[in-house]
Amino acid sequence: MLTNIRIVLVQTYHPGNIGASARAMKTMGLTDLVLVSPRCFPDSEASRLAAGAEDVVDGARVVQTLEEAVSDCVQVVGASARLRSLPLPHFDEPEAMAQELVAHAATDPVALVFGRERFGLTNDEIRCCSHQVSIPANPDYGILNLSQAVQVLAYETFKAWRQRPDSQYRQPRPAEERQPTREQLTHFHEHLGRVMQASGFLTQPHARTEVQLQALFARARPSRKEISLLRGLLRSLEESVKDD
Template identity: 40%
Template sequence: MSTTSNPVSLNQIRIVMVNTTLPANIGAALRAMKTMGLQHLVLVNPKTFPHPDIDALAAGASDLIAQIKVVDTLEQAIADCHLVFGTSARSRTIPWPLLDVRPAAQEIIQASQKQQNIAVLFGREDRGLTNEELALANYHLTIPVNPDYGVLNVAQAIQVVCYELRMAALTDLPAIQSETMPLVQNQSMQWDEPLVTQHQMQQFYPHLEQTLIDIDFLDEKNPRLLPLRLRRLFGRIQLDRMEYHLLRGVFTRVQALAKGTWHPPKQKNTHGEQSDV
């Protein structure tokens, strides 16, 4: 088994386990993470924690147990993240940007080189992540397993993902010194504003949806898939801070116009006097 120095780009990545039932899976996940050089594990409302099975299965990775962060909701787990990947099978109610684990790992490492915080989400042992939880991700990540037997234990899936992350980190990917934004034709450009976090986007989406309700574009009682598709759209774009505030300002203006509460500012004439014209 070969070893090498641990890539610093892995420090920006956290593994998030949602509603884990078996403590042994948490311990096995820690062992898988440490083997590949990752150290940040967040547990969302685990069924049992702490537990002796975690210590037993961690086997040499017990130092990571003290670093585990436990939160009540997935939103809390990813609040300061700029990029979120949700592990998923291919069949879902609504198509979402989906990457196999290897190209996904390359995207994650490139983002980590720009000092972005990245989360990779893993769901429950019996049913994975819900559609609502997957909607919080920018991209879905899938492992190309045997189609006749696509069964992976959650700790095994974490091992595969962590391995691919390590391999991508050890590959000579071009280090990115400043913010870049991906373009349609696999190009990139320099970017002058930081990307917004998931916490900010969780304020953005309700504002957008309420605006559409206010202008009678969205039926609050029967929204269908429109809110989910809008989340997919903006999650794929990854807004920067300026774009975020610009759009929130537009939403506020549209809401005021719809309610009849906005009036154009009075203009000053050549004599410095205010005019309604």
């Protein structure tokens, strides 16, 4: 199950933070590290600060976009110090986030996403996530460095894994009842956008409308079977538009 839990670091500037994050991961049993366009990697500083977790650093995958990093994941939680304009479901407590993440990881890949050292994740990157989580801290000085944030959320995840009710994982849910991957959701939203354009519902690009609909489905959390049903409805509407 822990192998299904992925740590994603977006555009890490200091290679030492990659090594320190890998060390934080390994102490909590996590090994799947993905780096999105790091400034400098591989780098000796990353290996030096891994301090025994060099295998996690050596096994890290480098990709160019966050979409590529999480396309196969059914839940993607973005670590953010503050709420953004996109109204995604938000975990105020890391413990609650970890329990849900571990439950999904029993059958499918999931991801925890961390942004840049200076300004975190952009709004576009938050839109690639299904949820957000914040780490409660001193309101007068709530600053955590990257590896500290990774350590806190990795610890909560490991704790939830240790405390999981074994009976919950003996019979995995059927595939159609599980959450869709981010790739499947992306295809659905692209399909929905095409139908809205073709039907005349959108006569010009309306980014805000599409963002609001994405947030709506993020809160609704349809299953794979429900997404398939909605895709079938969209195909039927497409045929009706063509016939007209």
